Amino acid sequence: MSLSFSGQVALVTGGAAGIGRATALAFANEGLKVVVSDVDVAGGEGTAELIRAAGGHATFVRCDVTRDAEVKALMAATVAAYGRLDYAFNNAGIEIEKGKLAEGTEAEFDALMGVNVKGVWLCMKHQIPLLLAQGGGAIVNTASVAGLGAAPKMSIYSASKHAVIGLTKSAAVEYAKKKIRVNAVCPAVIDTDMFRRAHEADPKKAEYAAAMHPVGRIGKVEEIATAVLYLCCDGAAFTTGHALAVDGGATAI
Numbered sequence: 001m002s003l004s005f006s007g008q009v010a011l012v013t014g015g016a017a018g019i020g021r022a023t024a025l026a027f028a029n030e031g032l033k034v035v036v037s038d039v040d041v042a043g044g045e046g047t048a049e050l051i052r053a054a055g056g057h058a059t060f061v062r063c064d065v066t067r068d069a070e071v072k073a074l075m076a077a078t079v080a081a082y083g084r085l086d087y088a089f090n091n092a093g094i095e096i097e098k099g100k101l102a103e104g105t106e107a108e109f110d111a112l113m114g115v116n117v118k119g120v121w122l123c124m125k126h127q128i129p130l131l132l133a134q135g136g137g138a139i140v141n142t143a144s145v146a147g148l149g150a151a152p153k154m155s156i157y158s159a160s161k162h163a164v165i166g167l168t169k170s171a172a173v174e175y176a177k178k179k180i181r182v183n184a185v186c187p188a189v190i191d192t193d194m195f196r197r198a199h200e201a202d203p204k205k206a207e208y209a210a211a212m213h214p215v216g217r218i219g220k221v222e223e224i225a226t227a228v229l230y231l232c233c234d235g236a237a238f239t240t241g242h243a244l245a246v247d248g249g250a251t252a253i
Contacts, residue, residue, distance in 0.1 A: 037061050
């Protein structure tokens with residue numbers, strides 16, 4: 001499938017590694033200018049440098065998405081660098097739970113809700129006025145298959161991703177007639193640095209993760225990037241308010 005984009009500037013939060021880095025590179029491969037953002041300066045600069053080394057245009061802006069002033073500054077930096085914003089992938093997120101619901105701590109709850117929910121809300125809050133000013137655009141938020149159902153021993157994380165889907169659907173309806181499309185991508189287990197660290201600590205986790213997907217393997221970051229680009233491209237002009245599971249069939253069981 002040949003993707004088509006009317007705009008020229010994409011913003012990726014959580015772009016220092018994993019899904020964020022893969023998506024930033026994919027946007028650049030389509031000829032878009034990319035703003036990479038993360039709290040990990042070395043990783044984020046590394047992503048931007050990979051794009052520039054391949055002949056693309058990219059800039060890195062450090063941003064803590066839980067802080068309104070920093071998110072507002074990120075949008076201002078995007079416009080200062082490239083003059084506009086057309087596509088946003090709100091991917092910054094964390095996953096820190098280690099036990100059942102009653103074993104969770106207030107600190108875990110606040111951290112997960114702060115980054116995963118408040119961060120997405122703040123990003124959309126400051127992205128939407130930019131998209132309105134130029135007549136439209138597309139936003140994709142990172143949710144999870146944990147936001148489509150239950151996630152034992154990840155109850156707070158699951159709640160945060162259900163909330164992301166709620167924000168996504170509500171914003172999609174509110175701004176549909178303004179030509180702003182808002183969707184979410186819902187990955188299952190993906191081969192990232194975080195997963196590899198868990199696999200090294202407990203090899204049985206890798207076996208379990210592969211088995212939970214009917215296709216018999218975990219996902220690749222490039223496969224999530226492809227889904228994000230589809231949701232942003234002109235070919236998806238009739239798709240908004242959708243939570244797209246990219247899960248190897250996990251939610252079909």
